[in-house]
Amino acid sequence: MSRFDNSGDDTAPTRLIRRDGASSGGNNANRDDPTRKLDYQTESTMTGVNRGATADPAASAAQDSPKTVLFRPSEEQDAPPAGDATQPIVAWLVVKDGPGRGRAVSMSYGLNKIGRNPDQAVSLDFGDTKISRSHHAAIEYDPKLRAFYLSKGENLVYLNGDRVGSGQEHALNSGDKIELGDTILQFVAFCGPDFDWND
Incomplete structure (x- = not known):
C-alpha cells in the first residue's frame, strides 16, 4: 500500500504541528532548529481546517471563486526580441552525398x-569529421555585383572537381558542386542577376 493511500486503513490521517514555545526562547527566530519538538494531531481534532483547504484567505477566496483562470504565456513572450530579425536567405548548400545526405x-x-561548429554561419555538423570545426571554407555573396564567391579556409576544398588554392576566390554558380572532406554539396543560388532583396 502506498503511504499516500489511506484505502483499507482505519487510522485517522495525521499532520505534524509545532507546539508554541517548543523552540528555544519561544519565538520564531529558531524555526529551523532541528531539535524543535513536533506533535502529531489527528484530522478529527483539527479545528478550523478542512481537509484540502488552505490557511491563506486569498487562496481560499480564489478556490470559492466561480471561475478558474489559467495563465498561459502569450506568443509575444516567446517571440525573439526586437532588432533580432533573421537575415534574408540568399542561397542554400544541399548535402548531395556523404553524412547528412538530403539536408x-x-x-x-x-x-x-x-x-562543423554551431557558431559557423554554415554549420555542417552531420558526422563528417574531415570537415574542420571552423572556417574549412567560405562563401561570400556580393550584393553589388550580385555574385557568389568560394574561397579556401583551413582545409582542402574542391569546386566541380578542381582544387581551390589558398588565397584564391572562385566564382560560384547555381548547380556547382563543392567537396569538403567526405561531403559533396550542391550550391543553389536564390539571389543573383535577376533578384536581390535590396530591389
Whole structure:
C-alpha cells in the first residue's frame, strides 16, 4: 500500500504541528532548529481546517471563486526580441552525398564561413569529421555585383572537381558542386542577376 493511500486503513490521517514555545526562547527566530519538538494531531481534532483547504484567505477566496483562470504565456513572450530579425536567405548548400545526405543549410549576405561548429554561419555538423570545426571554407555573396564567391579556409576544398588554392576566390554558380572532406554539396543560388532583396 502506498503511504499516500489511506484505502483499507482505519487510522485517522495525521499532520505534524509545532507546539508554541517548543523552540528555544519561544519565538520564531529558531524555526529551523532541528531539535524543535513536533506533535502529531489527528484530522478529527483539527479545528478550523478542512481537509484540502488552505490557511491563506486569498487562496481560499480564489478556490470559492466561480471561475478558474489559467495563465498561459502569450506568443509575444516567446517571440525573439526586437532588432533580432533573421537575415534574408540568399542561397542554400544541399548535402548531395556523404553524412547528412538530403539536408540543406541556408546562407545570407556577407562572408559565410563553413565548418562543423554551431557558431559557423554554415554549420555542417552531420558526422563528417574531415570537415574542420571552423572556417574549412567560405562563401561570400556580393550584393553589388550580385555574385557568389568560394574561397579556401583551413582545409582542402574542391569546386566541380578542381582544387581551390589558398588565397584564391572562385566564382560560384547555381548547380556547382563543392567537396569538403567526405561531403559533396550542391550550391543553389536564390539571389543573383535577376533578384536581390535590396530591389
